[in-house]
Amino acid sequence: xxxLRDEKIQHYLEKSLSSVEASRxxxxxxxxxxxxxxYQQYVQMENGLADPVYTEPPAQIVKNVMKRxxxxxxxxxxxxxxxxxxxxxxxxxxxxxxDFSNNSLIQALKLTSNSTYNWIGQVIKIxxxxxSSVYAIFKSINKFFEIIFNVNIGIEIFxxxxxxxxxxxxxxxxxxxxxxxxxxxx
Amino acid sequence: MLLxxxxxxxxxxxxxxxxxxxxxxxxxxKKIYNFVIRMVRNDEVAIELTQDFFIKIFSVxxxxxxxxxxxxxxxxxxxxxxxxHIRKNQVYVDSLxxxxxSQKRLVESKNFISEDGFDNLEKDEVKTYLWKTVDxxxxxxxxxxxxxxLQELKYDEIAEIxxxxxxxxxxxxxxxxxxxxxxxxxxxxxx
Ligand SMILES: [Zn+2]
Numbered sequence: 001x002x003x004l005r006d007e008k009i010q011h012y013l014e015k016s017l018s019s020v021e022a023s024r025x026x027x028x029x030x031x032x033x034x035x036x037x038x039y040q041q042y043v044q045m046e047n048g049l050a051d052p053v054y055t056e057p058p059a060q061i062v063k064n065v066m067k068r069x070x071x072x073x074x075x076x077x078x079x080x081x082x083x084x085x086x087x088x089x090x091x092x093x094x095x096x097x098x099d100f101s102n103n104s105l106i107q108a109l110k111l112t113s114n115s116t117y118n119w120i121g122q123v124i125k126i127x128x129x130x131x132s133s134v135y136a137i138f139k140s141i142n143k144f145f146e147i148i149f150n151v152n153i154g155i156e157i158f159x160x161x162x163x164x165x166x167x168x169x170x171x172x173x174x175x176x177x178x179x180x181x182x183x184x185x186x
Numbered sequence: 187m188l189l190x191x192x193x194x195x196x197x198x199x200x201x202x203x204x205x206x207x208x209x210x211x212x213x214x215x216k217k218i219y220n221f222v223i224r225m226v227r228n229d230e231v232a233i234e235l236t237q238d239f240f241i242k243i244f245s246v247x248x249x250x251x252x253x254x255x256x257x258x259x260x261x262x263x264x265x266x267x268x269x270x271h272i273r274k275n276q277v278y279v280d281s282l283x284x285x286x287x288s289q290k291r292l293v294e295s296k297n298f299i300s301e302d303g304f305d306n307l308e309k310d311e312v313k314t315y316l317w318k319t320v321d322x323x324x325x326x327x328x329x330x331x332x333x334x335x336l337q338e339l340k341y342d343e344i345a346e347i348x349x350x351x352x353x354x355x356x357x358x359x360x361x362x363x364x365x366x367x368x369x370x371x372x373x374x375x376x377x
Binding site for chain 2: 038048058062068
């Protein structure tokens with residue numbers, strides 16, 4: 001019998017040969033020093049492979065993952081906060097809208113422009129400005145529809161679009177502040 | 187249906203248990219991290235990829251099918267993540283393909299010989315040398331050796347994870363061990 005190929009020895013080690021073939025190999029291993037050595041090398045390797053050299057994973061892995069995934073989970077309180085924030089924003093839109101028509105809020109802000117709460121006035125002024133430009137756009141769209149199709153969109157649709165706008169705005173702020181901090185690279 | 191240990195944990199995780207996810211991570215951390223680090227051969231990348239792996243597992247856990255073994259499913263996700271990374275950053279060269287590297291390693295192996303000055307090495311040193319050699323063989327062999335011995339998977343599981351036929355998996359693992367044996371013999375590192 002000629003010498004054993006590596007593959008044969010490996011099959012023999014894995015006991016994946018027929019009993020006839022296995023005994024033929026056993027017989028050869030007894031008489032052939034060269035194949036015996038190869039066989040022993042495989043035995044040594046098998047032992048070494050079956051007992052791997054592991055590196056201890058750095059502790060930061062588990063910590064970082066926990067930090068990253070459990071921030072992203074939405075909770076009932078965050079959903080409630082989202083809805084509440086939308087409502088607050090909507091109410092302020094409406095308030096500013098009605099106030100915008102008689103300008104009393106803006107007048108009042110002008111009178112207190114030196115007060116320490118001046119920045120609130122600035123914010124409301126900015127909101128008023130946004131609102132007035134939105135309102136102006138609405139009016140021109142309304143006019144456009146009136147001229148072309150002879151229909152009036154009406155204030156209900158305008159109010160509805162303001163509501164949607166509020167929701168989008170709050171959601172955008174939420175995404176920016178909450179989700180982003182959850183995804184931060186560590 | 188009878189659930190195994192992993193599946194019990196997964197049910198708890200899906201019910202919102204933070205602690206169970208931490209437990210699952212600690213269970214797989216060693217085998218995942220060691221597989222990844224031996225594939226990419228870079229500490230920082232290995233840490234990053236292992237983290238990405240667990241985050242991915244968490245985000246797709248609701249899609250896990252309880253009819254299959256969790257470990258096979260998870261290892262496949264890990265394997266795909268690593269292979270994706272390597273494809274995108276093809277800078278890894280398999281050392282055993284170059285002759286000059288063999289020369290360099292010859293010097294290394296001399297340093298490796300124990301103080302007695304003979305290559306009559308302790309069993310542990312053979313093991314360490316063997317695992318160092320594993321890091322040097324071409325990736326298509328290395329990945330299978332790592333799955334078989336480091337992650338302790340069966341041939342059919344490796345076939346499922348790598349997408350190769352079982353026969354190919356077996357043949358490649360045999361070929362890989364032949365490569366390892368010849369390399370270690372050439373360096374005179376067998377005890
Ligand atoms: Zn022989």
